[in-house]
Amino acid sequence: MKALVYHAPGIRSYEEKPMPVIKESTDAIIRMTRTTICGTDLHIMKGDVPSVTDGRILGHEGVGIIEEIGGNVLNFSVGEHVLISCISSCGRCANCKKGMYSHCENGGGWILGNLIDGTQAEYVRIPFADNSLHPIPAEADEEALVMLSDILPTGFECGVLNGQIKPGDVVAIIGAGPIGLAVLLTAQFYSPAAVIMVDNDNNRLEVAKKFGATQVIRNDLGNAAEKIMVLTNNRGVDVAVEAIGIPAGFEICQAIVTAGGFIANVGVHGKPVKLNLDKLWSQNITITTRLVDTVTTPMLIKTVVSGKLQPKDLITHHFTLDQVMQAYDTFGDAMKKEALKVIITNDVMLQESAQSGMKKNIPFPVVV
Numbered sequence: 001m002k003a004l005v006y007h008a009p010g011i012r013s014y015e016e017k018p019m020p021v022i023k024e025s026t027d028a029i030i031r032m033t034r035t036t037i038c039g040t041d042l043h044i045m046k047g048d049v050p051s052v053t054d055g056r057i058l059g060h061e062g063v064g065i066i067e068e069i070g071g072n073v074l075n076f077s078v079g080e081h082v083l084i085s086c087i088s089s090c091g092r093c094a095n096c097k098k099g100m101y102s103h104c105e106n107g108g109g110w111i112l113g114n115l116i117d118g119t120q121a122e123y124v125r126i127p128f129a130d131n132s133l134h135p136i137p138a139e140a141d142e143e144a145l146v147m148l149s150d151i152l153p154t155g156f157e158c159g160v161l162n163g164q165i166k167p168g169d170v171v172a173i174i175g176a177g178p179i180g181l182a183v184l185l186t187a188q189f190y191s192p193a194a195v196i197m198v199d200n201d202n203n204r205l206e207v208a209k210k211f212g213a214t215q216v217i218r219n220d221l222g223n224a225a226e227k228i229m230v231l232t233n234n235r236g237v238d239v240a241v242e243a244i245g246i247p248a249g250f251e252i253c254q255a256i257v258t259a260g261g262f263i264a265n266v267g268v269h270g271k272p273v274k275l276n277l278d279k280l281w282s283q284n285i286t287i288t289t290r291l292v293d294t295v296t297t298p299m300l301i302k303t304v305v306s307g308k309l310q311p312k313d314l315i316t317h318h319f320t321l322d323q324v325m326q327a328y329d330t331f332g333d334a335m336k337k338e339a340l341k342v343i344i345t346n347d348v349m350l351q352e353s354a355q356s357g358m359k360k361n362i363p364f365p366v367v368v
Contacts, residue, residue, distance in 0.1 A: 033142065155184075175267065
C-alpha cells in the first residue's frame, strides 16, 4: 500500500509500505477514505516529538471502512463506516476508567502516527477497536467528522473544559490555527462575554471573526499582550488559551491572565517555556496541561449531526492521497496558502470529486 512516511526531521516520503495485519484480537483494519494533517504532524517534522522514529507512517485522524476485525471486537462489523479517534484506549485500565484515555496503561494513548503506523495511508491498524472507533451516523457528513478525530475534542477538552470557561468570561486564544479555532467554536457552548483571538495571519483572524470572535489582534510586533490589556482596561482575561505550542504564546498568556484566572495550554511544546512564578505565585492562577482524552467525541458527533457545530468550515483544501506531499507543503505554508485543514481522500469514487489542491473560497477581505 502507499503511505506518507517520516524518516527524520524535515525528511518525509510517499512510498510503498506493507499492508497492516491483525496483531491482537481487539484490532481492526480500516480502509481509509479520508484523513488530514495535524499541527502535531508539523511538530514531528520539526523534530519536536522524538518518540517518532524513522519509517513511521504519520497521521492520527480520519474516517474509513472496516475491512477486518479481530475475534474479540464486539461493537463493530466488517463494512461499517467509522470515525477514528486520535487516542487509542483499552477502556478497562485504571486510567481509562477515569476517562483519561490518553494515558491508557495497556499500550494505548496517542500511539497512531507516533508509536505505531498512522492514518495517512491506504489502510491502518486500529488497536482496541471497540473503544477507539466511533460509528458514523448515516446522515453525517464524513468530511466534517474528520475534524472530530482530534482538533474539536482537543480544543474543547484541553482549552474550554480545562480553562473552565463559563458565562460572562473574557477569553483570549493565542493562535488562530485549526486548534485555536476549535477552541473558539466550542467555547461558545458556555456563552463567554468576549473571545479575543491573537495571530499574525490576517486570513485566520478574518475566519475567527466569522466563527464568533468578538475581537481579533494581529501580533506583528509581539505586542499582543499590551493590546489585550488595553482592550480589557488593564484587567486582563479570565481564561488565556495557548494554542500554538511556542514559548512566546505561553508568555503572552502569563502576561494577560487576571487574578483568579486560568491558563489552559493546548499547544504541543518542543522547547522549555519560562514560568514567571515570581509574578503569578500570589495571583490565584490555575495553569492546566492536557493531552486530549477524546471522552467528549460522542457528544461532539451529536452536535455536528444536529448542525449546532459546523467544523466543515475549517476545511480549505482538498487533495488525493497521491498528492500528500503537496498537501504537507500547503499545510506547512499555511499563511501563504491561506490553509486551515486539508482533506486527503483515499477512495476512487471520492477522488473523482476531490479537487486537486483547490482552495475553498472564503469571502473575506485581508485587512492589514
